[in-house]
Amino acid sequence: MPDQKPEMMQGKNRILLFRLLKNQNADAAKLVFQTEHTFSYSRSLDRIVTKDGTIVKVGELEAEVSIDAIQAKKDPTSAMLQEAAIKGEKLELWEVSVDDDLKNEEGKYPAVYAQGYLDSWEPASPAEDEATVSSNFIVELEPQFGFATLTEEQEEVVQYAFKDTVAGEEQGGVEG
Secondary structure (H helix, E strand, O other), X not given: OOOOOOOOOOHHHEEEEEEEOOOOOOOOEEOOOEXXXXXXXXXXXXXXXXXXXXXXXXXXXXEEEEEEEEOOOOOHHHHHHHHHHHHOOOEEEEEEEOOHHHOOOOOOEEEEEEEEEEEEEEEEOOOOOOOEEEEEEEEEXXXXXXXXXXXXXXXXXXXXXXXXXXXXXXXXOOOO
16 A cells, blocks of 8 residues: 555535534535634643642533635525624534545535634724724534534535536546
8 A cells, every 4th residue: 555645634624514403404505715713622721739749630522613705795605603602592503524535425524613602802993904804703612523414505605516518418528
């Protein structure tokens, strides 16, 4: 078996999808024009000095996702997230790695799933740059790791497929 060199993970290949927890009958949706997000895990570690040496008391896991995007006109996902932040509604979040090399046998993508709340929604409107929005998703309990299915519509939002010059044809091209 030949040695495979490790490849870099591209940040653009990790997207966030959202859904209101109460809307389980709807597909998750992508916030348009995501520029950056950070999924962070932390826990407090308290050092307790004893006569026998220092011991560590391990606290509970805390996880959160910071989100940055350029505001899009008429983005229903952005409107839904803003309303969820204002009303304190529980959300579902998926961080999906949309790299085709990482798909499993069933065609699903690796994903992290979490439930929680937005503790902020901050639209910014600078004079010389694009209007942006930033938010912070606080994870309730522990995130779960698995594989997620993307609908055709979700995949199109992530990256359009190659279209042939003939109407209605995808995946066409010159064979050599």
